[in-house]
Amino acid sequence: DAMVIQNPRYQVTQFGKPVTLSCSQTLNHNVMYWYQQKSSQAPKLLFHYYDKDFNNEADTPDNFQSRRPNTSFCFLDIRSPGLGDAAMYLCATSTIGGDIQYFGAGTRLSVL
Amino acid sequence: QKEVEQNSGPLSVPEGAIASLNCTYSDRGSQSFFWYRQYSGKSPELIMFIYSNGDKEDGRFTAQLNKASQYVSLLIRDSQPSDSATYLCAVNMGRGSTLGRLYFGRGTQLTVWP
Numbered sequence: 001d002a003m004v005i006q007n008p009r010y011q012v013t014q015f016g017k018p019v020t021l022s023c024s025q026t027l028n029h030n031v032m033y034w035y036q037q038k039s040s041q042a043p044k045l046l047f048h049y050y051d052k053d054f055n056n057e058a059d060t061p062d063n064f065q066s067r068r069p070n071t072s073f074c075f076l077d078i079r080s081p082g083l084g085d086a087a088m089y090l091c092a093t094s095t096i097g098g099d100i101q102y103f104g105a106g107t108r109l110s111v112l
Numbered sequence: 113q114k115e116v117e118q119n120s121g122p123l124s125v126p127e128g129a130i131a132s133l134n135c136t137y138s139d140r141g142s143q144s145f146f147w148y149r150q151y152s153g154k155s156p157e158l159i160m161f162i163y164s165n166g167d168k169e170d171g172r173f174t175a176q177l178n179k180a181s182q183y184v185s186l187l188i189r190d191s192q193p194s195d196s197a198t199y200l201c202a203v204n205m206g207r208g209s210t211l212g213r214l215y216f217g218r219g220t221q222l223t224v225w226p
Contacts, residue, residue: 031212042116042200042216043156090155099144099204099212106155 003027004104006091012110013081021076021107023091032074033101034066035090043090049074050096078109086111114139114205118217125224131188133220135201138182145177145184146202149195150219156200160186191224198222 004025013019023032030051035043047056049068063085065077078085088108092101115138125131133147144163148156162168162175162184174187184203188195198219206213 040218042218045213048213088153088155094212097212099206099214100146100158100161101212101214103155103157108153 004091004093004102006104006107008107009105010108010110012112014112015082016080019078019081019109021089021109023074023076023104024072025093026072027093027102028071029093029102030071030096031094032068033092033094034074034076035092037088037090046076081109081111083111085109114215116201116203116215116217118201118220120218120220122221122223125191125222127191127193127224127226129191131191131195131222131224133186133188133199133201133222135184135217136182137184137203137205137215139203139205140179140182142203142205144204145175146204146214147175147186148200148202150198150200152197188222193224193226196223
């Protein structure tokens with residue numbers, strides 16, 4: 001089945017230790033999104049890619065970076081995680097011009 | 113400021129009842145509207161989308177849209193305990209290069225008790 005896969009499902013890191021979360025998709029969608037969702041809050045868009053074009057949200061901290069080496073894969077890098085970065089990170093995909101987004105299962109990040 | 117507001121709940125209904133979830137949005141030009149269900153600790157799952165004014169039915173779920181009032185709702189008929197989850201309203205407020213950009217509400221937590 002075509003799908004969006006996030007790895008790992010759970011990630012524990014130390015304060016200030018860089019961490020990378022990954023997302024892959026078999027849907028062949030052009031657009032990939034990264035959201036941060038904290039408890040009882042709405043998913044917050046961090047950035048998204050239209051193909052290779054990177055679109056950063058104005059309020060996304062510089063601590064968050066992303067890479068998309070090819071259509072199938074997208075990575076979220078947190079350079080120096082703080083306690084406030086503990087959250088669920090969601091990857092989603094869509095077609096260009098399509099507005100139905102397909103979510104992966106998410107990665108739960110804990111920062112110690 | 114583009115915003116999506118939902119009644120925060122929690123909403124509690126007995127099994128078999130109708131659950132009504134409401135959402136308002138700020139961008140009058142929005143064209144597409146979504147309801148996602150999110151179980152605790154899981155990712156959002158799309159359950160309904162609607163583009164035109166009026167009602168759209170899918171099984172026990174009915175989405176209702178009123179663009180003039182900037183209001184969208186979700187009705188769940190014959191509610192089941194398995195419907196207990198947080199329901200997220202999302203609105204596409206993107207334009208041009210940000211087409212497809214969804215704005216989410218904070219969600220309404222629904223509990224269906226046996």
